[in-house]
Amino acid sequence: MSSIEADEEMPGGPMANRPVHFFWLLDCSGSMMGNKISELNFAIREALPEMQSAAKSNPAAKLMVRALTFNTGASWHDKQAIDVASYSWKDVHADGVTDMGAAFHLVARELGNLTMPQRALRPVLALISDGGPTDDYRAGLRSIEATPWGQRAVRIAIAIGNDADRSMLKEFLNNPELEPLLVHNAGQLASAIRWASTMAVKAASNAAPNTNSPLSNTGQQWQAPPTTDDEDVW
Amino acid sequence: MTGSGPTAWHVLRGSVRGLNKKFNQDSLYTASVADGAALVLSVADGHGSAAHFRSNMGSRWAVREFADCVTPFARTVVDRQEDPTTWLALFAAARALAGPICHRWRERALLYEAGHPANGAAAGERNPTRADLIPYGTTLLGLVVTQQLLFCWQVGDGDITTSADAGAPPRRPLATAEEEYGDDTDSLCEPEPWVKMRVHCQPMAPLGPRPLLIANTDGLSKSFEDERGYLKFATDVHSALERQGIDKVRLLLEGWLTRAAGKSGDDTTLVGVYAGE
Numbered sequence: 126m127s128s129i130e131a132d133e134e135m136p137g138g139p140m141a142n143r144p145v146h147f148f149w150l151l152d153c154s155g156s157m158m159g160n161k162i163s164e165l166n167f168a169i170r171e172a173l174p175e176m177q178s179a180a181k182s183n184p185a186a187k188l189m190v191r192a193l194t195f196n197t198g199a200s201w202h203d204k205q206a207i208d209v210a211s212y213s214w215k216d217v218h219a220d221g222v223t224d225m226g227a228a229f230h231l232v233a234r235e236l237g238n239l240t241m242p243q244r245a246l247r248p249v250l251a252l253i254s255d256g257g258p259t260d261d262y263r264a265g266l267r268s269i270e271a272t273p274w275g276q277r278a279v280r281i282a283i284a285i286g287n288d289a290d291r292s293m294l295k296e297f298l299n300n301p302e303l304e305p306l307l308v309h310n311a312g313q314l315a316s317a318i319r320w321a322s323t324m325a326v327k328a329a330s331n332a333a334p335n336t337n338s339p340l341s342n343t344g345q346q347w348q349a350p351p352t353t354d355d356e357d358v359w
Numbered sequence: 360m361t362g363s364g365p366t367a368w369h370v371l372r373g374s375v376r377g378l379n380k381k382f383n384q385d386s387l388y389t390a391s392v393a394d395g396a397a398l399v400l401s402v403a404d405g406h407g408s409a410a411h412f413r414s415n416m417g418s419r420w421a422v423r424e425f426a427d428c429v430t431p432f433a434r435t436v437v438d439r440q441e442d443p444t445t446w447l448a449l450f451a452a453a454r455a456l457a458g459p460i461c462h463r464w465r466e467r468a469l470l471y472e473a474g475h476p477a478n479g480a481a482a483g484e485r486n487p488t489r490a491d492l493i494p495y496g497t498t499l500l501g502l503v504v505t506q507q508l509l510f511c512w513q514v515g516d517g518d519i520t521t522s523a524d525a526g527a528p529p530r531r532p533l534a535t536a537e538e539e540y541g542d543d544t545d546s547l548c549e550p551e552p553w554v555k556m557r558v559h560c561q562p563m564a565p566l567g568p569r570p571l572l573i574a575n576t577d578g579l580s581k582s583f584e585d586e587r588g589y590l591k592f593a594t595d596v597h598s599a600l601e602r603q604g605i606d607k608v609r610l611l612l613e614g615w616l617t618r619a620a621g622k623s624g625d626d627t628t629l630v631g632v633y634a635g636e
Contacts, residue, residue, distance in 0.1 A: 135615055136595030138588025140622045143581060185378045185624020244581045247541045273540050 142187040145246040145326060146206055147176075148235075149192035150228050152254035152285075157219040160311075161255055161285055161359065168315040170214040176322040180209045186246055188326060191235075195228035197221030225258035225293075229265025237272040248274050251321045252297055253283045255359070257290035266297065281321045283308060286359030309357035368398060368504070369605040371631035373612040375620045377578060380407065384415040385576050385628035388422035390430075397433035400630040401425045401501035404517055404576040406546065407626070410493055413477060417468060417495030421547060424463040425501045425512070428456060432510075433503045440507040450560040453503075453510045457556040460499070460512065464547050468495045489550060496548035500574045504563075504632055509572065511559040514552050516544040516577040518589065519559070522597045524569035529593040532559040544577075571597040571633045578627030582619035600633050 149169070153162065169192075180188035189206035193199055194217050202217060236248065250269075269275035282294035282305035294305035306321075308314045376383040384405030391398055403421035405414025432452065439445040472487040477494040498515025511519045513533045522529040535557075545555040563570070573593055580589040596615075600608050612629070620627040 135618050136599065137583055137592030139584045140582050140588070140618070141584045142622055143624065183379060183624065185622060243540050244585075245541060277540055277543065 142185055143244055143246050144187045144189055146248040147188060147190045147209075147322075147326065148232055148248065148250050149190070149202075150225075150232060150250060150252040151192060151194045151202070151217055152196075152223060152225070152252075152256065153194040153217050153219045153221075154196045154223040154256060154259075155220055156223075156256050156288070157285075159219075162217065162219040164311040164314055165253065165285075165318075166214065166216040168311070168318040171315060172319045172322040173209075173212065173214060175319055176326070177209050177212075179323040179326050183326070186326070192217070193228055193231055195224050198224050199227035199231045201231070222259040223254070223256050224260045225252075225254065226260040226262040226265035229262060230268050233265070233268035233272055233275055236269065236274040236278070245274075247277050247279050249279045249281070249326065251281045251283070252294065253285065253318075254294065255285035255289050257288075258293060262293060263296075266299075270299075282306070283314070283317045283321065285314065309359050311358070367635060368395070369600075369633045369635055370398065370400070371573075371605075371609060371612060371629065371633065373616050374402075374628035375613060375616045375626070377407075377620045377626040378624045380624075380626060382415065383626045383628075384418055385578070385626040386415075386418040386422045387628050387630050388426050389630050390426060392430050392433040393437040396437040396505060398504045398632055399426050399429055399433055399502070400504070400572075400574060400632060401499065402517065402574050402576055402628045402630055403500070404498040404515065404544075404578070404626065404628070406496040406498075406544070411496040411548075413494040414496050416471065417464075417492075417497035417547065420467045420471075420495075421464050421497045421499040422501075424467055425460055425499060428460045428463055429501065429503050429510075429512075432456060433505070436503065436505050436508055436510070440505050446508065446562070449508065450510075453512075453560050454558045457512065457553040457558055460501075461514070461547060461553040461556065464499070465489075465492065468492050468548075471495075489548075492548040496546040498544055498576070499547055500576075502572060502574055502630075502632075504572060507563055509559075509561050509563055509566070511574075512556055513558075514545055514547055514556045518573070518575050518577070518580050520573045520575075520590070520593045521566055522571040522573075522593045523565065523567040524571075524597070524601070529590045529597075531590075532561070533557045569601070569634045571600060571631060573629060573631040575629040576625070576627060578623045578625030579616065579619045579629060581625065582622035582627070596631075597633075600635060605633060605635060 188209040190209050190212045191206040192202040194202050280298050284291050284305040284307045291305050306317045308317050370389050384407045386403045388401045401422040403418035405418035469487050472491050474482045500513045500517045503510040519533050520529050520531050583589045616627045
């Protein structure tokens with residue numbers, strides 16, 4: 126190797142951007158059937174370019190996206206986390222009940238596994254629901270809290286319509302200063318999802334002191350998106 | 360430095376702004392004490408998020424207050440280091456400095472806050488409290504190096520790394536058993552930060568005649584895939600110093616830190632001392 130080549134060589138082992146894992150937790154129960162699930166699919170698909178743009182503007186972070194759905198049970202919609210640059214949306218479908226606790230257990234298992242290095246940025250959990258859980262969601266929340274990354278995750282909750290269990294969604298947020306985003310029509314849902322896709326990524330990238338300290342959640346000072354003036358439908 | 364130790368101590372220092380950051384909120388300080396018989400080095404990483412919007416000041420005060428606090432201690436070490444029976448007392452004195460170092464930073468921040476309240480209130484309307492220090496949040500890593508002894512202090516994330524020239528793998532003497540997750544970190548702005556200050560003291564002899572000592576903010580270590588990659592950085596820099604010399608490495612350092620900052624996205628700062636020809 127010539128001395129010039131050696132000069133240009135970076136000391137140390139392999140380098141890498143810091144991953145941000147973004148999880149969609151989507152209510153696909155029977156009550157979402159029809160207009161709501163169509164608008165949800167449309168909104169996530171339409172928000173993807175903005176999400177990709179947000180990731181591009183923060184090149185030090187590597188945004189990995191993955192969705193899971195819950196109805197009667199819960200399952201991964203994407204087999205594995207996918208770099209947002211190559212992520213494309215496949216429609217979800219509605220049926221069954223609202224086993225939200227099962228979804229929490231599923232994401233907790235992922236948060237607890239070793240594919241999340243400690244140098245990663247805080248993961249984002251974005252929960253969207255139009256109803257109330259039909260299983261033991263608190264046990265699921267406890268399983269999230271039992272993981273180091275679950276304790277530190279940036280959490281967002283979007284309540285679709287007045288039938289959504291907002292008190293439960295507030296429990297999910299685990300921060301008395303935060304409220305679920307309540308949406309009543311397709312425009313508001315799209316706006317909320319766009320916001321969740323981008324602002325949460327920025328929040329996850331912000332440094333925060335130890336979350337075990339009284340300074341918890343100081344990195345989560347994001348604001349809710351503006352809502353549209355469209356007529357309430359849901 | 361004099362005596363049978365290294366023929367010369369060479370200081371490395373560099374700091375670069377993180378990718379997409381508006382300004383660099385890290386600080387560094389290096390100085391020789393007692394006619395070069397001791398070195399004082401430190402880095403501090405202002406947290407930089409919206410809640411810590413004055414952390415550039417916090418980090419600057421951290422390195423300065425650290426230096427003011429440990430410089431008299433460094434002189435004492437120089438005076439007493441030739442008598443090994445004094446070392447345990449010096450180690451105890453170093454541990455006891457954790458309180459004063461944190462206290463001095465807190466006093467300086469409170470004084471500034473009283474005159475320039477971060478919440479926009481008029482100066483002097485009320486006495487600032489600990490909670491008012493959050494905007495100034497910062498880490499602190501510092502070293503005192505003499506011919507015979509090494510002292511390290513650390514609050515929060517970042518790394519202090521020693522690399523002996525005997526071919527032994529580098530060590531991080533203040534690494535915690537469980538690494539912090541994400542950007543979590545202890546901070547000087549938290550209550551009783553001296554409780555969280557880690558202190559390490561050791562003789563220099565086990566590090567051999569030509570050691571490299573590094574203190575860096577976490578922007579460097581988090582740019583590597585894993586800890587092994589970071590430790591290899593210390594090994595490779597040590598090797599480059601021995602092969603290419605201090606002047607060449609000084610020229611290259613900023614480029615290396617810039618590449619690291621491009622990966623971690625964080626401000627990246629390093630101070631180091633190398634015992635060479």
